[in-house]
Amino acid sequence: MADAEAVFPKKGHLASRVLILCIGLSIMAFGVAFSIKSDLGTSPISTLPYVTSLVFGLSVGSTTIIMNIFFVLLQILILRKNYDWIQLLQIPAAMLFGAMIDLAGFAIRSFSCTSYASACAYCLIGIILIALGIRLEVEAGLITTAGEGIVLAICKLKSKLKFGNVKICFDLTLVLTSLIVSILFLSSIQGIREGTAAAAVFVGLFTKILKDPVKKTVSVFLQ
Numbered sequence: 001m002a003d004a005e006a007v008f009p010k011k012g013h014l015a016s017r018v019l020i021l022c023i024g025l026s027i028m029a030f031g032v033a034f035s036i037k038s039d040l041g042t043s044p045i046s047t048l049p050y051v052t053s054l055v056f057g058l059s060v061g062s063t064t065i066i067m068n069i070f071f072v073l074l075q076i077l078i079l080r081k082n083y084d085w086i087q088l089l090q091i092p093a094a095m096l097f098g099a100m101i102d103l104a105g106f107a108i109r110s111f112s113c114t115s116y117a118s119a120c121a122y123c124l125i126g127i128i129l130i131a132l133g134i135r136l137e138v139e140a141g142l143i144t145t146a147g148e149g150i151v152l153a154i155c156k157l158k159s160k161l162k163f164g165n166v167k168i169c170f171d172l173t174l175v176l177t178s179l180i181v182s183i184l185f186l187s188s189i190q191g192i193r194e195g196t197a198a199a200a201v202f203v204g205l206f207t208k209i210l211k212d213p214v215k216k217t218v219s220v221f222l223q
Contacts, residue, residue: 013222020218021140025093028133029061029100033108035126036060038119040195043130043203044171045147047178050191055181061102068094071146078153090146097145123195130199131206132214138207139218171200 035042042050049063056063072090076083113119137145144152151166175192182190 016222017140017142020136020221021093021142022096024133024136024140025097026100026104026133027136028130029097030104030108031126031129031131031133032060032064032101033104033126034122034129035195035199036105036191037108037111037113038122038126038195039113039193040119040123041193041199042191042196043126043199044175044196047191047196048174048181051178051182051186054190055185059102060105061098061100064101065094065098068097068146071150075146075149075153078150078157082156083153087143087149089143090149093143094146123198126195127199127202128206131203132210134203134207135210135214136218139214 032042032046035046036050041047046060046064049060049067052058052067053060053063069091072088072094075087111122113122143149147170148167151163151170154166154170155161155163175196179189179192182188182192
């Protein structure tokens, strides 16, 4: 979802960059909460945490943390001695992200969604917030999310592979896995609807649209 430009940590203004990252993760968490509230399907990266939360009776935030820790372990297994240990910071970032998803869900619990139009509105808000959060995460220049870390690890292992193509395959794998788990354990399709497809298309688009204004704002903040 985020650009590969976030791979290498940027130096200087560390405290400010950490703050920007935390703000970005929090905004992204509200985006996930709104997408869940819409009941039109979550973004591809959140389909598996959402479905497994229904299967095991855990919160979406908890399953998000578990999934991201698993992704970090996979990165270590894939890259081994080439693993950049600073990316272990993905774990506390994932814990913050998961906690904020649950907090965001609680914060908007009273929001009503009584029509398809309101569901679409919540879905759009979710997409925009996720895109804004990703953009801030990229501009913070500290770490990637654990999901993106998996994609980058595969690209490092197979240098001929392009980030965008691997990301699409990764997202499709998550959605397909979620679909299988949902049918096997819930006897229905949960968390995967038209909103999932919309997020797959428009999150990247909005991330590109927001690039310049967010970059300028962050640059001013870091001065």
